[in-house]
Each structure stands twice: as structure tokens, then as C-alpha cells.
């Protein structure tokens with residue numbers, strides 16, 4: 796592989812990373828909208844059933860696309876923890 800090919804591949808990786816980050820930011824905005832609704836109806840931040848449902852979706856879709864299930868679980872746990880932290884922070888304002 797020459798330098799040009801390497802640069803092209805890394806450019807594509809950078810574009811995908813930009814999309815991932817933009818998607819994470821958009822997801823977090825929606826999570827905060829859910830948090831505002833939960834506050835109105837006095838509903839707990841952590842919803843274990845929903846979290847399990849989403850985690851299973853990560854695992855199944857990841858598997859179908861050749862991604863390791865532990866990797867999918869780890870990613871979802873990171874996202875879920877941050878999502879709950881941000882919701883709790885919104886509630887404290």
C-alpha cells in the first residue's frame with residue numbers, strides 16, 4: 796500500500812468518525828428531551844427494561860454486521876452511563 800492509498804483510507808475513517816460523533820451528539824439531544832418529559836411525569840431516569848432492549852439491539856445488529864458482542868455491550872454501556880449522567884445533570888439545574 797502506498798502513501799496515497801493510506802491517506803485515502805484514513806480520510807474515509809475520519810469522515811466516519813465525524814458521522815459517529817455527530818450521531819452521538821444528536822442522540823444525546825433526544826435523551827435530554829426524554830429527560831425533560833420524565834421530569835414532568837415524575838419518572839425515574841434509569842429505565843432498565845428499555846436499556847436492556849436497546850443493548851440487545853446493539854448486540855443483534857452488531858452481530859449481523861460482524862461486530863463482536865462484547866464490543867457492542869461495552870459501547871452501549873458507555874453511552875447509557877453518559878446518557879444517564881447527562882439526564883441527572885439536567886434534573887439538577
Ligand SMILES: C=C(O[C@@H]1C=C(C(=O)O)C=C[C@H]1O)C(=O)O
Pocket residue numbers: 826829840841842843845846849874875878879
Ligand atoms: C433515554 C432514556 O433514559 C435512559 C437512557 C437510555 C438510553 O440511553 O438508551 C435508555 C433507557 C434509560 O435508562 C429512556 O428512558 O428512554
